[in-house]
Amino acid sequence: MDFFQCIPLREAQEIIAKELTGAIVAFEQVSLVDALGRVAATDIAAIENLPPFSRSTVDGFAVRSADTFGASEAAPSLFTIVGEVLMGQPTDIELRPGQAATIPTGGMLPAGADAVVMLEYAEQPDPHSLLISKMIAPGENVVVKGEDIAYGSIILRRGQKITPAHIGVLAASGVTYVPVRQPVKVAIISTGDELVDIDVPVKAGQIRDVNSYALGALFTGWGCQVTRMGIVRDSFEQFYRALAEAAVTHHMVVISGGSSVGARDFTVKAIDGLGAPGVLFHGIAIKPGKPTIFGMVEGTPIFGLPGHPVAAMTVSDQLVKPAVRLLSGQKNTFQRTRVTARLNRNVASSPGRDDFIGVRLIKEGANNKAAPIFGKSGLIRLMAESDGIMHIPADKSGVYEGEAVEVLLLYDAD
Numbered sequence: 419m420d421f422f423q424c425i426p427l428r429e430a431q432e433i434i435a436k437e438l439t440g441a442i443v444a445f446e447q448v449s450l451v452d453a454l455g456r457v458a459a460t461d462i463a464a465i466e467n468l469p470p471f472s473r474s475t476v477d478g479f480a481v482r483s484a485d486t487f488g489a490s491e492a493a494p495s496l497f498t499i500v501g502e503v504l505m506g507q508p509t510d511i512e513l514r515p516g517q518a519a520t521i522p523t524g525g526m527l528p529a530g531a532d533a534v535v536m537l538e539y540a541e542q543p544d545p546h547s548l549l550i551s552k553m554i555a556p557g558e559n560v561v562v563k564g565e566d567i568a569y570g571s572i573i574l575r576r577g578q579k580i581t582p583a584h585i586g587v588l589a590a591s592g593v594t595y596v597p598v599r600q601p602v603k604v605a606i607i608s609t610g611d612e613l614v615d616i617d618v619p620v621k622a623g624q625i626r627d628v629n630s631y632a633l634g635a636l637f638t639g640w641g642c643q644v645t646r647m648g649i650v651r652d653s654f655e656q657f658y659r660a661l662a663e664a665a666v667t668h669h670m671v672v673i674s675g676g677s678s679v680g681a682r683d684f685t686v687k688a689i690d691g692l693g694a695p696g697v698l699f700h701g702i703a704i705k706p707g708k709p710t711i712f713g714m715v716e717g718t719p720i721f722g723l724p725g726h727p728v729a730a731m732t733v734s735d736q737l738v739k740p741a742v743r744l745l746s747g748q749k750n751t752f753q754r755t756r757v758t759a760r761l762n763r764n765v766a767s768s769p770g771r772d773d774f775i776g777v778r779l780i781k782e783g784a785n786n787k788a789a790p791i792f793g794k795s796g797l798i799r800l801m802a803e804s805d806g807i808m809h810i811p812a813d814k815s816g817v818y819e820g821e822a823v824e825v826l827l828l829y830d831a832d
C-alpha cells in the first residue's frame with residue numbers, strides 16, 4: 419500500500435519547469451576575473467573587429483598572392499623586399515606588384531599584401547631579393563581583420579554559463595565587467611532527532627548529518643550560494659519557524675528528511691501552512707527518491723528530499739538542478755552530460771518507475787563498461803564509488819549484460 423500518490427518523473431519535472439520558468443533571480447555586474455561559472459544576464463555583442471587588423475600567422479614574407487601565380491622550382495617568382503613589419507607597430511608599407519615585406523608571426527599585414535609565405539619556403543639570394551618557388555593562395559597564413567570575431571557579433575549569449583573560453587573571448591574584446599545572474603541562494607535544512615553535526619561526539623542511536631554537507635557541496639558546484647541552516651529537531655514549531663525564515667531569505671529551500679509518512683513527518687503540513695499554493699506533489703515514481711515533496715510558497719520553491727543520502731543526491735540531480743538552472747536563467751534546463759556504456763551484468767528494474775543506479779565506468783578499448791554499484795539508498799559510500807548514475811527509464815523492466823545504457827555524469831560542467 420502506498421501512502422501517497424506517485425507521479426511520473428517527467429510530470430514532476432514539468433511541474434517544476436512550469437512554476438519556475440521566468441522566475442529568474444536579479445542580475446549584478448562582476449569583473450571579468452570573477453565571471454567564471456556565472457550565468458550571463460544579457461547578450462554581449464563585440465564592439466570591435468578581432469583581430470582589429472589583418473595579421474600574419476607565421477614568420478615570413480608578406481606578398482601579393484597573384485604575383486606567385488605560376489611559380490615553381492624551375493621558374494620561381496622574383497620579389498624585391500621593400501621593408502620590414504615590426505611586431506606591435508603599425509606599418510605604412512604598401513606593396514606594389516613584385517614587392518614583398520619581411521613580417522613576424524602576429525605582425526600587421528601591409529597594404530596591398532593578401533598572403534604570407536613562410537621563411538622556409540623562400541630563398542634570399544641577397545638582402546633585398548626573394549625567390550618563391552611555389553604558388554601562394556590568397557589569405558594563406560593570414561588571419562584577416564574581423565575573422566575571429568566580427569564587429570556586432572554576439573560573443574556571449576544570455577543564459578550561457580561562462581567558461582574559460584568565454585573569459586578569453588571577453589578579454590580579447592576588452593570587456594572588463596560582465597552582467598551575470600546573482601548566485602541562486604539555497605537554504606538547506608536537515609531534519610531529524612537522530613542527527614548531530616560533524617564536530618559533535620556521536621552517541622548511541624545518533625548519526626552525523628551527511629546531507630547538508632553533501633547537498634551543500636553539490637549545489638555549490640552548480641554555482642549556488644548555500645546556507646546550511648543546521649539541524650532542526652523534530653518539533654513542528656521549530657521546523658515551521660526555520661522554514662519560514664529560510665523561505666523569505668533565500669531563492670530556494672531544500673529540506674532533508676521528513677519527506678516520508680512517519681508520525682514525525684510534518685514537512686507537507688509546514689509547506690501548506692506557509693503560503694500558496696503549497697505542496698504541488700508528494701511522491702514520484704522513481705527509485706531511489708520516491709517520497710520527494712515539492713511545493714511553492716509565495717514564489718519560493720521548496721523541496722522536501724528523502725533523508726537517505728543517495729536518494730537525496732539522486733533527486734537533487736533530477737529535480738533541484740533544473741530548478742537552479744531555471745532560477746539562474748540558464749537555457750539548457752534539462753541538458754545533461756551523458757556517456758554511453760555497456761552493462762557488465764544484468765540489472766532488473768520495475769516497469770512504471772524510473773530507476774537510477776550508481777555505476778563505475780571502466781574503459782575497455784574505445785568503449786566504456788558500466789559496473790553497477792548496488793546497495794541501499796542509505797549508504798553514502800555508493801555515491802562516492804560511482805562515476806555517474808545509470809538511468810533505466812520507466813518503460814523498461816531491466817537491462818541485459820552487454821546492452822547500452824546512458825550514464826549521467828554527476829559532476830557535469832554545464
Ligand SMILES: Nc1nc2c(c(=O)[nH]1)N[C@H]1C(S)=C(S)[C@@H](COP(=O)(O)OP(=O)(O)OC[C@H]3O[C@@H](n4cnc5c(N)ncnc54)[C@H](O)[C@@H]3O)O[C@H]1N2
Pocket residue numbers: 608609610612613625626627628629630674675676677678679680683706707708709723724725726727729795796
Ligand atoms: N513505511 C514506509 N517507510 C518508509 C518509506 C515508505 O514508503 N513507507 N519510504 C522509505 C524511503 S524510500 C525513504 S527514502 C525514506 C525517506 O525518509 P524521510 O525523508 O522521511 O527521512 P527520515 O525518516 O528523516 O530519514 C530517513 C533515513 O535517512 C537518514 N537521514 C535523514 N537525514 C539525514 C542526514 N541529514 N544525513 C544522513 N542521514 C540522514 C535517517 O537517519 C533515516 O535513516 O523513508 C523510508 N521509509
Ligand code: MOO
Pocket residue numbers: 704705706707708709724726728729795796
Ligand atoms: O528514496 Mo528511498 O531512498 O527510495 O529508498
